[in-house]
Amino acid sequence: MQILVTGGAGYIASHTALALLERGHVPVLLDNFVNSKPAVLDRIAALAGTRPVLLRGDVRDGAFVEQALREHRIDAVIHFAALKAVGESVAKPLDYYDNNIHGTLALLGAMRRAGVKTLVFSSSATVYSADQPMPLREDGALGAVNPYGRTKLMVENILADVAAADPSVSFTSLRYFNPVGAHPSGTMGEDPRGIPNNLMPFVAQVAVGRLPRLRVFGNDYPTPDGTGMRDYIHVCDLAEGHVAAIDHGHGKAGSHVFNLGTGTGSSVLDVVKAFGQACGKDLPYEVVPRRAGDVAACWADPAYAEKVLGWRATRTMQTMCEDAWRWQSANPNGYPD
Ligand code: NAD
Ligand code: UFG
Numbered sequence: 001m002q003i004l005v006t007g008g009a010g011y012i013a014s015h016t017a018l019a020l021l022e023r024g025h026v027p028v029l030l031d032n033f034v035n036s037k038p039a040v041l042d043r044i045a046a047l048a049g050t051r052p053v054l055l056r057g058d059v060r061d062g063a064f065v066e067q068a069l070r071e072h073r074i075d076a077v078i079h080f081a082a083l084k085a086v087g088e089s090v091a092k093p094l095d096y097y098d099n100n101i102h103g104t105l106a107l108l109g110a111m112r113r114a115g116v117k118t119l120v121f122s123s124s125a126t127v128y129s130a131d132q133p134m135p136l137r138e139d140g141a142l143g144a145v146n147p148y149g150r151t152k153l154m155v156e157n158i159l160a161d162v163a164a165a166d167p168s169v170s171f172t173s174l175r176y177f178n179p180v181g182a183h184p185s186g187t188m189g190e191d192p193r194g195i196p197n198n199l200m201p202f203v204a205q206v207a208v209g210r211l212p213r214l215r216v217f218g219n220d221y222p223t224p225d226g227t228g229m230r231d232y233i234h235v236c237d238l239a240e241g242h243v244a245a246i247d248h249g250h251g252k253a254g255s256h257v258f259n260l261g262t263g264t265g266s267s268v269l270d271v272v273k274a275f276g277q278a279c280g281k282d283l284p285y286e287v288v289p290r291r292a293g294d295v296a297a298c299w300a301d302p303a304y305a306e307k308v309l310g311w312r313a314t315r316t317m318q319t320m321c322e323d324a325w326r327w328q329s330a331n332p333n334g335y336p337d
Contacts, residue, residue: 001025001026001075001076001246001250002025002026002028002072002073002074002075003020003025003026003027003028003074003075003076003077003078003246004027004028004030004065004068004069004072004074004076004077004078004116005017005020005027005028005029005030005077005078005080006030006031006059006065006077006078006079006080006081006103006107007030007031007036007059007079007080007081007082007122008027008028008029008030008031008052008054008080009029009031009033009036009037009038009040009041009054010031010035010036010080010081011036011179011189011190011191011235012080012122012176012179012235012238012239013029013031013078013080014036014040014043014044014188015183015188015235015236015238015239016078016080016238016239016242016243017029017044017052018044018047018048018183018188018239019236019239019240019242019243020242020243020246021044021048021050021052022048023243023247025243025246026052027052028052028053028055028068028072028074029041029052029053029054029055030054030055030057030059030065030068030081031054031055031056031057031081032056032057032058032059032081033056034083035083035084035193036191036335037191037334037335037336037337038054038056039335039336039337040188040335041054043187043188043335044188046187047183047185047187047188053072055068058103059079059081059103059104059106059107060098060099060102060103060106061106062106062107062109062110063110065106065107065110066109066110066113066114069110069111069114069116070114074114074116075116075118075250076116076117076118076119076120076246076249076250077107077111077116077118077119077120078119078120078122078242078246079104079107079119079120079121079122080122081099081103082099082100082103082122082151083095083096083099083100083148084148085148085197086126086146086148086149086197086293087197088148089146089147089148089151090146090147093147096147096148096151097147097151100148100151100152100155101151101154101155101158104121104155104158105158107119108158108162117168117169117170118169118170118171118246118249118250118251119159119169119170119171119172120172120174120242120245120246120249121155121156121159121171121172121173121174122174122176123152123155123156123173123174123175123176123257124149124152124175124176125175125176125177125178125231125259125261125298125300126144126146126148126149126152127142127143127144127149127152127153127156127175128140128141128142128143128175128298129141129142129143130143130145130295131295134265134297134298134299135231135261135263135299135300135301136259136298136299136300136301137259137301137304138175138257138258138259138304145293146293155173156173156257159171159173159255160255163253163254163255164255167253167254168253169253170249170250170251170252170253170254170256171249171254171255171256172245172248172249172255172256172257172258173255173256173257173258174241174242174245174257174258174260175257175258175259175260175300176233176238176260176261177230177231177232177233177259177260177261177262177298177299177300178198178199178200178230178231178232178233179232179233179234179235179238180198180199180200180232180233180234180235180320180324181200181232181234181235181236181315181319181320181321181323181324182235182323182324182326182327182328183235183236183323183327184236184319184323184326185326186323186326186327186329186330186331187327187330187331188327189235189323189324189327189328189331190235190324190327191331191334191335192334195211199214199230199268199271200232200271200275200320200321200324201324202214203271203272203275203283204275204324204325204327204328205328206283206284206285207275207276207279207281207283207325207328207329208328208329208332210332212284213283213284213285213286214272214283214284214285214286215285215286215287215288216268216269216272216285216286216287216288217268217288217289217290217291217294218287218288218289218290218291218294219287220290221290221296221297222296223265223267223296223297224267225267225269225270227267227268227269228267228268228294228295228296228297229265229266229267229296229297229298229299230265230266230297230298230299231261231262231263231264231265231266231298231299231300232262232266232271232317232320233260233261233262233313234313234315234319234320234323236315236323237260237262237313237314237315238260238313240311241258241260241305241309241311241313244305244309244310244311245258245309245311248308248309248310256308258304258305258308258309259300259301259302259304259305260300260302260305260311260313261299261300261302261313262299262300262302262313263299263300263301263302263303263313264299265297265298265299266317270317271317271321272285274317274318274320274321275321275324275325277318277321278318278321278322278324278325279321279325279329
């Protein structure tokens with residue numbers, strides 16, 4: 001299939017583009033580079049032996065997207081393009097609603113005009129309401145607590161409404177848990193701008209000496225070691241989940257939702273320890289108060305994705321840390337400009 005990948009130069013999309021190529025699909029990447037760099041294309045090309053088409057533009061530009069869908073005879077779309085920083089979404093909600101909601105509406109309009117019926121959407125575990133028993137199942141209670149999370153929940157609702165009104169479309173929302181790690185080659189990985197918000201990229205920058213020490217946000221949670229627990233999933237497992245979702249969803253009308261996680265929770269200190277083993281040194285950290293808005297624990301029940309998509313995550317925390325370290329140590333400043 002010819003697959004339009006919005007936000008195609010980003011962290012998860014670039015690994016997914018590679019997985020699509022390995023599966024024999026043809027990804028066409030679209031990005032405005034608000035949070036990525038064109039250099040990632042060289043890395044995909046070196047690994048895949050072929051260079052995907054990259055269209056520079058904005059997913060909110062419906063006419064541009066429609067032209068891309070027609071010109072490249074697109075069969076299906078994977079919609080990654082979004083802003084994703086929770087704290088920034090609280091400070092700049094309009095930017096988030098504009099990019100994430102308006103972007104999706106413009107894309108859906110372009111797909112309708114061009115007759116493209118299959119969409120896979122990047123949703124998030126953040127759509128689940130807090131304080132539910134773990135693991136989280138797809139039919140658990142929903143309720144986002146910040147503007148970023150609300151954009152994801154709103155888009156899921158929009159997709160369900162459109163699919164209910166038009167029985168010819170196939171929309172799949174994938175609720176990612178905590179994507180981490182990098183391609184095992186060490187040539188592709190996560191390249192956050194400025195000081196990372198998320199745990200694994202922060203730890204990686206401590207390991208490489210860019211940051212002095214990790215701040216552990218709280219060790220008084222009701223978890224075995226008191227630190228927050230999350231379901232970290234290797235980005236290559238996640239990428240393969242997208243291929244499975246596209247292969248499953250194409251031609252199957254309706255709206256579908258899947259968790260993409262491992263089903264296992266790891267604590268902050270588990271991650272620090274595993275990363276320390278991967279990089280061969282003890283990583284300095286200090287415990288500071290809890291971060292506002294954090295939950296104690298969050299992990300997936302991935303059984304439905306395994307049953308329906310035939311997909312499950314296979315890579316361990318040790319592999320996630322080793323691959324993240326290979327990427328970080330070979331590219332301490334991320335991708336070149
Ligand atoms: P990322 O920032 O690396 O990728 C997003 C890409 O979209 C970037 O390349 C950015 O330049 C592009 N983009 C943003 N707005 C655009 C627009 N209007 N037009 C064209 N391109 C645009 O982020 P990521 O971690 O790879 O996340 C990808 C998707 O997965 C996002 O939708 C994100 O919300 C979702 N998600 C991420 C996580 C996570 O922890 N990384 C967790 C759950 C869900
Ligand atoms: N943590 C620290 N120190 C840090 C960063 C994080 O101790 O410097 C802790 C957090 O308190 C939490 C854990 O590490 O216990 C993971 O934090 P992340 O920021 O890496 O991930 P979150 O689970 O908080 O958030 C991620 C994405 C969100 C998404 C959410 C649910 O960043 O976009 O998962 O999918 F909404």
